[in-house]
Each structure stands twice: as C-alpha cells, then as structure tokens.
Amino acid sequence: MEKTIKIGILGLGTVGTGVVKILKKNQEDIAKKVGAKIEVTKALVRSLDKERVLPKEMLTTNASDILDDPEIDIVVELMGGENPSRDYMVRALSNGKHLVTANKDVIAKYGKELFDIAEKNNLDVMFEASVGGGIPIIHPLKDCLIGNKIEEIMGIINGTTNYMLTKMTRENVDYQTVLAEAQAKGYAEADPTADVGGLDAARKIAILASIAYNSRITVDDVYVEGITKISPEDIANARELGYVIKLLGIAKEDPENGVEVRVHPTFIPNSHPIASVNDVFNAIFVTGDAVGNTMFYGRGAGELPTASAVIGDIMEVTRNIQHDVKARVLCTCYENKKICPIEESQSAFYVRLLVKDEPGVFAKIAGLLSEENISLNSVIQKRKVNNCAEIVFVTYTVKNAAIREALAKIEALPVVTEISNVIRVHEANE
Amino acid sequence: MEKTIKIGILGLGTVGTGVVKILKKNQEDIAKKVGAKIEVTKALVRSLDKERVLPKEMLTTNASDILDDPEIDIVVELMGGENPSRDYMVRALSNGKHLVTANKDVIAKYGKELFDIAEKNNLDVMFEASVGGGIPIIHPLKDCLIGNKIEEIMGIINGTTNYMLTKMTRENVDYQTVLAEAQAKGYAEADPTADVGGLDAARKIAILASIAYNSRITVDDVYVEGITKISPEDIANARELGYVIKLLGIAKEDPENGVEVRVHPTFIPNSHPIASVNDVFNAIFVTGDAVGNTMFYGRGAGELPTASAVIGDIMEVTRNIQHDVKARVLCTCYENKKICPIEESQSAFYVRLLVKDEPGVFAKIAGLLSEENISLNSVIQKRKVNNCAEIVFVTYTVKNAAIREALAKIEALPVVTEISNVIRVHEANE
Structure with a gap:
C-alpha cells in the first residue's frame, strides 16, 4: 500500500x-x-x-x-x-x-x-x-553550483521595492505617490518599513551569502540602505546616463577584507540582464568562477x-x-569568515548636489575629489533649482571611506547648498 | 579518516x-x-x-x-x-x-x-x-518546481545559433557571413548542421520535455526547423513589428492532442525576458501552474x-x-503520453512573400486566408524586388494545418512569385 x-x-x-x-x-x-x-x-x-x-x-x-x-x-x-x-x-x-x-x-x-x-x-x-x-535559488546554490567559488551574488529580492522603482522609472512619479499606490494594490504593507527600508532584502541576502560563502552571515552583518530617498531626479539622471535604479542585495568576498554583504539602491547599466527585471519580479544574478554569469528569474512572492x-x-x-535519507544537506557553514566593514568596500558612486550658481564652483569640488584620489567618469551640469545649479557626477570605483571623506569636505564648502543624494553604481565592465 | x-x-x-x-x-x-x-x-x-x-x-x-x-x-x-x-x-x-x-x-x-x-x-x-x-535546469525541474504542472517550456538552448541570430540582428549581416565568422571564432563547428539545423536543440528540448511531462520523449518526437532560411529581411521585418528572432525549443501539453515538442525560429516580442538573451547565452523560460513564469539564464556551453x-x-x-542514498531520483517518466502532431499545433505566423506589383493582389491573398478562417494581426507592404512587391503579414493564432492549406493555395496564385519565408510568432499575450 x-x-x-x-x-x-x-x-x-x-x-x-x-x-x-x-x-x-x-x-x-x-x-x-x-x-x-x-x-x-x-x-x-x-x-x-x-x-x-x-x-x-x-x-x-x-x-x-x-x-x-x-x-x-x-x-x-x-x-x-x-x-x-x-x-x-x-x-x-x-x-x-x-x-x-x-x-x-x-x-x-x-x-x-x-x-x-x-x-x-x-x-x-x-x-x-x-x-x-x-524562484529556485537555494537548491541551485547548494547543489548545482556547489563546485564553484561564488564570486558575486546580486539580487533583486524584494518585489515591493522593484514594483515601486519600476513604476517611478516608467511613469515619472515620486516616491510617496507610488508608495500609496503600491499599498492600495496590496503590493506594499500598511507599514512598509521592512520593504522600503531594505530589511527584507537584507534578511534574504544574509541567507544567500551564508550558503554561497559557507559562513554564518546574519542580518546584522548586512549594510543596509533603502529606497526612501530616491527621487524622480535620480531616476531621470540614471536614464540620461544609461542606467536604471534597482534595490539590490549584494554579496561578494574579498580575500583580504572578508565577506561584503550589503543592500542598497544601485545604478545598473541598461545592458545588464538584471536591469530589465521589472514590476514585482525578482532575479538573482550569480557569478561563479566556473559557471560565469547565471540568472534566476521569477515571482518573488505571492x-x-x-x-x-x-x-x-x-x-x-x-x-x-x-529513501530513508537523513539530514543529507543541512548547515553548509563550515567556515567562520570575517565581514568586510562598509568603509573598506569599493564602488563607483553617483552624486547629485546643489551648488550656488557662480563661477569656479565645480573646480573646487573637483579639487576636493582629486585630493582623495577620486576620478570622475561623467559629469552633468543640470537644471537650476531656486537660484542654485544642480551638479551630477559619477566616480570611478573608490573606497567607501574615501568618498565619505571627500563628500564631508564638499558639504562644508560655503558654495555647496546640499548633497541631495549619493547612490552606488554597478560599472558596466564589473 | x-x-x-x-x-x-x-x-x-x-x-x-x-x-x-x-x-x-x-x-x-x-x-x-x-x-x-x-x-x-x-x-x-x-x-x-x-x-x-x-x-x-x-x-x-x-x-x-x-x-x-x-x-x-x-x-x-x-x-x-x-x-x-x-x-x-x-x-x-x-x-x-x-x-x-x-x-x-x-x-x-x-x-x-x-x-x-x-x-x-x-x-x-x-x-x-x-x-x-x-545553467541549473534539470535539478530545478526535478526538485524545486516538481509540485507544478508545467504549462510551457521555451528555451534558447543552442549557443551557436543564438550567437548567429544576435549578430544578424545587431549588424545586419547575412546568414552565410555570420556562419563563417562563427566558425572562425570557434562558436560553430566545421560541419554546423546539428546546430543550425536545430538537431542539437531538439535533443535538449526532448530531455526537458521528458522531465516536465513525465513521459519519455525522444529526439524523434520533436518537430524541427533550423535557422538556415533566416534572411536579413526577416530580421528587419521582425524589428519593425517589435520582435526579435530566436531559435527556440518549445514544449507544452494540450489535454486533447498530447505533448507538443518543437524547435524552430520564433518571433519573440521585445518585451519578453527571453528576447534580450543574446550572444552565446542560453535561457530556459519555464511556466508552471503555481510558480508562474521563471527563467534560468547562463552560459550554455564552454x-x-x-x-x-x-x-x-x-x-x-x-x-x-x-549518506548511503541509492538511486534517489532516476527516471521520472511514469506516464506514456501521446505526441501532438505538428498539424494540430497552433501558432501565430509571420509570412513574407513576393507578388506581381498589380492591383487586387492582396485582396486575393486575404480572400484565401479568410477561407481558412485565418485573421490578420498586421500587414506591411514592403519594398519592390525586381518588379515584384514584397508583402509581409502576421496572422493571429491558427492551426498549423490551416496555414499550410492557405499557403498552398496562395502559392498557386499566378500573381504570387514566391513565398519567401514562414516563421512562427510568439504572441505578446500568450
């Protein structure tokens, strides 16, 4: 029987x-x-x-x-x-x-x-x-890809924020409007903090990182930024520069500094497969030393x-x-790796700031960046806002600590009205 | 020890x-x-x-x-x-x-x-x-997605032809040129028949279909068309209509006619995730009754x-x-399902044909299509070629047998010089 x-x-x-x-x-x-x-x-x-x-x-x-x-x-x-x-x-x-x-x-x-x-x-x-x-992702990591050294995991792992960012990108609406709509549609909860603040994604990338790097990584090890500060201006600037903004969970390993695990909005080049993952869809992009780039795409909730x-x-x-098989694959964390502090982590950065509309301002900013050995990939001088000029620049890859230092000095300049936003950029050649 | x-x-x-x-x-x-x-x-x-x-x-x-x-x-x-x-x-x-x-x-x-x-x-x-x-695909189908009734599998599962079609799409070069280049680069073999003729993809979709439909499907059950007849005109027409051409392996089940397994070039809407899978990359798009749409992307060879x-x-x-586990998951073919004959299969079709450049020709063609209850989704009257006019039309979904019948009658019309190509179309709302 x-x-x-x-x-x-x-x-x-x-x-x-x-x-x-x-x-x-x-x-x-x-x-x-x-x-x-x-x-x-x-x-x-x-x-x-x-x-x-x-x-x-x-x-x-x-x-x-x-x-x-x-x-x-x-x-x-x-x-x-x-x-x-x-x-x-x-x-x-x-x-x-x-x-x-x-x-x-x-x-x-x-x-x-x-x-x-x-x-x-x-x-x-x-x-x-x-x-x-x-989306099958835990099993593929534990089984199919297990012969690989995982170089990087980069995932859109929160459907609510992907829906919101997609909507903001397509329809040019602001954060508050799109949040209200997502709540009305049941895509965002009444208290959306865990989603929009990045905590939900942080839990998920902690799980994936633990499996990929065979070391226990908890949610407390994850550096987290949410999407609450993303404005229509940032979305428009991303478009002009050939990117879209996605909330990503990222895990990678640096032989010196340990495992780096973070969640933050990211500029992704349009040509990257993860850039066209829209609406409530999720996708996890996994790079292994043998398999190269792979992606797992599907509905992340529901x-x-x-x-x-x-x-x-x-x-x-x-x-x-x-088959009378017992506890065949359980905990895979046989290592105890250190966590790379966010200051040691490296990225390219997009910076949008408001300055007084007078000659020589950009030269001062460029000078301060150069003091920290930060080179610029692109610069756009943008619209006027209340007698101020908006400047947007994208750096090449720099250490987090260096950009923080440079931005502190820039913010202290009397000609700088505000640093409106700072967002990490995934470089096309990464 | x-x-x-x-x-x-x-x-x-x-x-x-x-x-x-x-x-x-x-x-x-x-x-x-x-x-x-x-x-x-x-x-x-x-x-x-x-x-x-x-x-x-x-x-x-x-x-x-x-x-x-x-x-x-x-x-x-x-x-x-x-x-x-x-x-x-x-x-x-x-x-x-x-x-x-x-x-x-x-x-x-x-x-x-x-x-x-x-x-x-x-x-x-x-x-x-x-x-x-x-790409992890056999294990996800046998394990993670096993609770699903698989509605459709649609895969770019041959890297050589995807490289060639991508190149033809991007650079407007013809089939022979791109084949020679693929051979020079080692992406195509000296005898490229198995790849460009679709046999390699047919073997792979037979394997996937056997797993998905739990019934032994061999390569002989697969209807196969290769990419050898794809011309720059077809690529350009696809672009104009909002599609790209991909060689797909497709498997689905029809409760009446059995399992349908085929390999052929397909017009895919630009907005479909599989449309942006380029170069030698492969992707398998799997639709399940529970999971909905998923996609598995990566390098299909190397x-x-x-x-x-x-x-x-x-x-x-x-x-x-x-763990002393023996033969835990082996053959999953516990059914013996019939194979749907290609005549019973349904698709939308793109047809490109050359006609004499005189009044009333299109009316005659439309009349013959209508006799077989074939409706048109779009029509483009194209360039002149040697005193002939090129007509391109895309039908709504019809039975294979019906389009074959209609095309035989159209080809017999004295005003029709040739039917240049016929390619299946994946409809955006499918």
Whole structure:
C-alpha cells in the first residue's frame, strides 16, 4: 500500500492557502512523483471563524495539536515573523518532525540553532521559499553550483521595492505617490518599513551569502540602505546616463577584507540582464568562477509562486523519508569568515548636489575629489533649482571611506547648498 | 579518516579538461562541502601524445582501464556522440559505477535504457550538463518546481545559433557571413548542421520535455526547423513589428492532442525576458501552474560552465554515497503520453512573400486566408524586388494545418512569385 506522509501547517494565510490549493489540485501527479500520498492533516490558525481553504475540523488554534502530534511527519511553518515561529520550529524539530519553512526572519537570524537540532535528530530543514518566492535559488546554490567559488551574488529580492522603482522609472512619479499606490494594490504593507527600508532584502541576502560563502552571515552583518530617498531626479539622471535604479542585495568576498554583504539602491547599466527585471519580479544574478554569469528569474512572492517552492521542499523531504535519507544537506557553514566593514568596500558612486550658481564652483569640488584620489567618469551640469545649479557626477570605483571623506569636505564648502543624494553604481565592465 | 571518491573520466576534451581544472582549483572547498575527497584517477583519451591537463600515467586509451576498475566509484562520460559513449555508459552502470554525463545525444535517445540499469543496480545517473551547459535546469525541474504542472517550456538552448541570430540582428549581416565568422571564432563547428539545423536543440528540448511531462520523449518526437532560411529581411521585418528572432525549443501539453515538442525560429516580442538573451547565452523560460513564469539564464556551453554542472553532479553523487542514498531520483517518466502532431499545433505566423506589383493582389491573398478562417494581426507592404512587391503579414493564432492549406493555395496564385519565408510568432499575450 502507498505510504501517506502527514503534514501539519502553521499558518493558513496567503502562502498556506496556496500550499493547500496546489497540493489538492496536483495531488495525483504529486503522489506519482514521490511515490507517497502527501496529506495535510491539520493547520494552525489564529481564528476558527474565518472561511478557509480547509474544513473547520482540520483547523486548530493550539500549536501543540500539530507540534505534539506523533502522526505528523513534516511541519510546514508559514506564519512568518520571529515569534512564536522560532519556538514552534524548535519544538517541531525537537519532537522529531522534519521542517519546511518560508521564514526568512528566523532562518537569517536563528538558522544555526535550527540546523543544529535537526542534525542531532537526523531531520531535514528546507527553506527554498525564504528567498525569491518561487524562484529556485537555494537548491541551485547548494547543489548545482556547489563546485564553484561564488564570486558575486546580486539580487533583486524584494518585489515591493522593484514594483515601486519600476513604476517611478516608467511613469515619472515620486516616491510617496507610488508608495500609496503600491499599498492600495496590496503590493506594499500598511507599514512598509521592512520593504522600503531594505530589511527584507537584507534578511534574504544574509541567507544567500551564508550558503554561497559557507559562513554564518546574519542580518546584522548586512549594510543596509533603502529606497526612501530616491527621487524622480535620480531616476531621470540614471536614464540620461544609461542606467536604471534597482534595490539590490549584494554579496561578494574579498580575500583580504572578508565577506561584503550589503543592500542598497544601485545604478545598473541598461545592458545588464538584471536591469530589465521589472514590476514585482525578482532575479538573482550569480557569478561563479566556473559557471560565469547565471540568472534566476521569477515571482518573488505571492500565494502560488511561494507555494511552489514550499511544495518542492515538502516533496523533497518526502523523497528523503521514502529513501530513508537523513539530514543529507543541512548547515553548509563550515567556515567562520570575517565581514568586510562598509568603509573598506569599493564602488563607483553617483552624486547629485546643489551648488550656488557662480563661477569656479565645480573646480573646487573637483579639487576636493582629486585630493582623495577620486576620478570622475561623467559629469552633468543640470537644471537650476531656486537660484542654485544642480551638479551630477559619477566616480570611478573608490573606497567607501574615501568618498565619505571627500563628500564631508564638499558639504562644508560655503558654495555647496546640499548633497541631495549619493547612490552606488554597478560599472558596466564589473 | 576522510573517504576518497574515485572518478574515471571518459574523454579529456574541452569539458573534461575544465572538470579536472576546477576539481583541482577548488579541491579544498569541494572536500569540505561533501565531506570526502574527490580524486580523478584515470582518464580515457584518443591519443597519449598530446599535452594534457593530467600527467601521462593517468591517461589511457583503453576504456576497460576505467570501466572495469573496481576502485572507481563514478564514471564521468564527456566524449559526446552516441558511439561508443552509449556502450561505455551501459558497461559502467552494469559494473556498479555511478554515472555523470553531459551527453545529450545518448540521454535524449537511450535515457530509458540507462535509467533501467541504474535502477536495477541502485546507482545514480546525473546529466545536468546535457542541457544549458552550466545553467541549473534539470535539478530545478526535478526538485524545486516538481509540485507544478508545467504549462510551457521555451528555451534558447543552442549557443551557436543564438550567437548567429544576435549578430544578424545587431549588424545586419547575412546568414552565410555570420556562419563563417562563427566558425572562425570557434562558436560553430566545421560541419554546423546539428546546430543550425536545430538537431542539437531538439535533443535538449526532448530531455526537458521528458522531465516536465513525465513521459519519455525522444529526439524523434520533436518537430524541427533550423535557422538556415533566416534572411536579413526577416530580421528587419521582425524589428519593425517589435520582435526579435530566436531559435527556440518549445514544449507544452494540450489535454486533447498530447505533448507538443518543437524547435524552430520564433518571433519573440521585445518585451519578453527571453528576447534580450543574446550572444552565446542560453535561457530556459519555464511556466508552471503555481510558480508562474521563471527563467534560468547562463552560459550554455564552454569548458568551465559545462564543468560547473558536471562537478555539481559529481558532488551530489558523492553526497549520496556518503549518506548511503541509492538511486534517489532516476527516471521520472511514469506516464506514456501521446505526441501532438505538428498539424494540430497552433501558432501565430509571420509570412513574407513576393507578388506581381498589380492591383487586387492582396485582396486575393486575404480572400484565401479568410477561407481558412485565418485573421490578420498586421500587414506591411514592403519594398519592390525586381518588379515584384514584397508583402509581409502576421496572422493571429491558427492551426498549423490551416496555414499550410492557405499557403498552398496562395502559392498557386499566378500573381504570387514566391513565398519567401514562414516563421512562427510568439504572441505578446500568450
């Protein structure tokens, strides 16, 4: 007789509902593919009153009904957030249940704790859905690309901000307008801080960097800038210079300074494949010493795309149970690498500033840049704003510390009214 | 003590050399990642006289030195072609060795035979490198996306033709010129038939379709058209209409007519992500019922990219050996689906034809199209060519049989000089 693998789901929100729907819709094929029936037996919800995708008798408001049920093989955590998700996951693993989760917050912060319990108890922990929604990226990094030394990961890994930046680029609207619209459409939350501030992307790049560099990197190791300061002027200047602005999570390794992990808006040359990833789509651009450039593209969020990744993980755990494979790939962090301080990190920079409209101003600025050995790639003298002139320049690659030093001196010049924005630039030849 | 996994390589050409190089360069990390040392012990070559990446004492011209060596755990077949590769792979598996191969010819034609022997002997067969070079696509389809019903696969899976079409598009050169240049650069072989005729892509889409639709699809099931008839006029017309021409491998399932698998040049709307995949890059665009649209992009060939995929497979087999996992994922073809005949397949079509330059000609053509219920999406009356007028039209989606019928009648019209080309069109809203 065919075996039945029993699933308990923690959280029946958007993703949980999607998981139940797809497991039901494709149940026949799923059973054939893994040689076992996959059955959701119970789901934890906050309230029993709402109409759900599962009948009432399968719902519970008591986590113990799932975590302590000896019948359940796999616990699927889809509540999000740190609390009480983290405790529930620890309890599930301690009780001998395999774990599938989409929870980037917990994986990025407490991943090690979970892997350790899983290893001790010979269990699987799968989290493909925690980064890039439905896009396969965790497995390709852990399996297919594992022979490579990863040179760089560069990802559009937050759909909300990509939607907003795409809209700002196409329609020339300002940040506040596009945020309000994204909120109205449900693409941005009522409190959008984690998305627009870059924290969501920081959690995801911490997870990817940990896998790529085999060293535990938590969200606290990530340098973060959000998109709240991007203005229509910056977007227009980027266009004029042949770039688009994207919020990127970037991880790379410097043999001297350690692993560099950051999230910030970035000027990307139009010709780069990641530049045409628009709307809510995500893409992760991975460069390996053997494979060269690769890119993984798809929907980074949403009911069914995220469910796709969760179900892939459930089916993989099921195959492992069927083949009696235990804890085959768990924590891959066998190194303890140092984190490169942001001051040591190098980039090209776009700078937009307002100066008094009088002769010799640019010469003074150029002089200060030159003192820090900063060379200019391009300069545009722009519009007049309230009797001031707007100057835009793009530097060649410099150390963060040098540009900071130079900008402090420039800001102190009496002829400089304000430094309006500073954005990192991905050079076309990088 | 750390275990050593012994590898025998059949074929030390471009890819074989790349595998040895990367295994050596990254050996320390590779050992840490899989918990075992991976050691190449012997390689089969045609001649012992050439300078190789391995010392002479590790080379042999006798396949038995590898296939019959009880010390060797994994045989890595990188010779390509059907003979004697197929026999060697059968012997390796029969002798209890795991198999890693990049051989699309054999997998697309004799995959079932290999999987059957492997299953009987509890062995792994891995072939990530057989499609898309370094791009992870076989594993994502077999694992991450496995919960999906795959709606369509659409891939640029031949680098030579993509290089040629990109060059023709950018530089307005003709097919013969660009072929000669591709040959000079080593991007096209002296006999380019398999690439430009579409056979190479047909093998790869047969492999992808077999996995996606869980039914054995061989290269003989694939409808194939190459790029040899693409002219600068077609490229220019595509541009004018908002498309680029790409050679695509396409697989989809029609509930009534079965699985449709074809390779042909295709008009792709500029806005489609696959339209900007240029030069020798490959990309596979996969649409699933849960995940929606995803794309996997990277280098589809070359020494190190292909080696990346081969080494990923070697490391996965090594992990399986370490965890005593046997034949975990082999043949996934548990169905026996029928193949949709090309006549039943539906597409929009671009047609370019030469007609006598006299009144009423287009009305006659339009009349014949209308008899077959074919509607027109766009029409351009083009240049004069030797006292003839060139007409270009694009239809809406029609059955292949209908367009064939209509074109036969149109060709028989005395006013029609020639039907210059007919190319399928991927509609923007598809």
